Amino acid sequence: MTSSFWLMLAIILGAAAAWLVPAYRRKQAVKEPFPEAWRRILARNFPVYRRMPADLQLQLRQRIKLFLHQKQFSGCAGLTITDEIRVTIAASACLLILNRATDVYAGLHYILVYPNAFLIQQEEVDGAGLVSAKNQGLLGQSWSNGKIILSWEDVLKGNREFSDGSNVALHEFAHQLDNENGGTNGVPVLASTEKYQHWSQVLSAEFEALRQAAMQGDPSLINYYGATAPAEFFAVVTEVFFEQPKQLAEQHPALFLQLKAYYRVDPTDWL
Numbered sequence: 001m002t003s004s005f006w007l008m009l010a011i012i013l014g015a016a017a018a019w020l021v022p023a024y025r026r027k028q029a030v031k032e033p034f035p036e037a038w039r040r041i042l043a044r045n046f047p048v049y050r051r052m053p054a055d056l057q058l059q060l061r062q063r064i065k066l067f068l069h070q071k072q073f074s075g076c077a078g079l080t081i082t083d084e085i086r087v088t089i090a091a092s093a094c095l096l097i098l099n100r101a102t103d104v105y106a107g108l109h110y111i112l113v114y115p116n117a118f119l120i121q122q123e124e125v126d127g128a129g130l131v132s133a134k135n136q137g138l139l140g141q142s143w144s145n146g147k148i149i150l151s152w153e154d155v156l157k158g159n160r161e162f163s164d165g166s167n168v169a170l171h172e173f174a175h176q177l178d179n180e181n182g183g184t185n186g187v188p189v190l191a192s193t194e195k196y197q198h199w200s201q202v203l204s205a206e207f208e209a210l211r212q213a214a215m216q217g218d219p220s221l222i223n224y225y226g227a228t229a230p231a232e233f234f235a236v237v238t239e240v241f242f243e244q245p246k247q248l249a250e251q252h253p254a255l256f257l258q259l260k261a262y263y264r265v266d267p268t269d270w271l
Contacts, residue, residue, distance in 0.1 A: 186230030
């Protein structure tokens with residue numbers, strides 16, 4: 001047989017191994033029992049887990065195992081990554097993808113975790129066109145290049161106080177879902193043209209209503225930060241949907257139904 005044959009065979013076998021080995025490891029990771037220590041972490045740091053029905057609890061545990069198998073965590077500013085950090089953050093991420101035939105954030109590879117709020121340097125341009133650098137404190141940040149940055153202190157606070165409509169981990173992972181269609185614009189991947197039309201009608205109207213409320217200082221269940229951009233609106237209302245679902249359903253019923261259809265869960269059942 002010719003050398004070209006053996007070369008082609010090697011390429012085919014290499015490609016098969018590149019596909020089969022990760023698939024096998026993924027399958028094995030999901031088959032592993034969920035450690036009892038991880039259950040205690042969920043009970044302590046993710047109390048909404050205890051209120052969920054058994055089938056969703058099982059789904060969440062399975063997706064957490066897969067998430068932790070696939071994603072790389074790195075501690076920043078001296079923070080040591082522990083199972084408590086990994087499991088708590090994974091629970092937040094996987095809460096958003098229950099009942100959905102989807103991978104666990106295929107485009108996300110790295111989670112960078114700071115002990116608390118972190119500073120970034122941001123450029124600002126004044127009216128004369130002069131550029132200046134300004135330090136800005138953040139609790140979280142989502143990137144389109146496969147990274148999320150989170151403040152561990154604020155992730156923990158948001159998950160343990162799961163009723164105030166503020167949760168930085170849910171917010172940043174919602175941005176990752178938003179970006180699955182190639183752009184972070186407040187429109188995640190939906191199933192049909194009709195669903196995109198309904199989504200646009202409802203969320204555009206609600207976004208504009210929030211902008212008006214913010215300008216006039218009117219009371220709002222939805223944080224004014226959601227009025228800064230459609231992408232931020234989607235992330236902010238995701239926080240409210242999971243943490244204050246009853247209030248959202250009562251005050252913004254059309255918005256609640258759109259989010260319920262997208263996330264395929266009804267958090268009012270967990271109250």
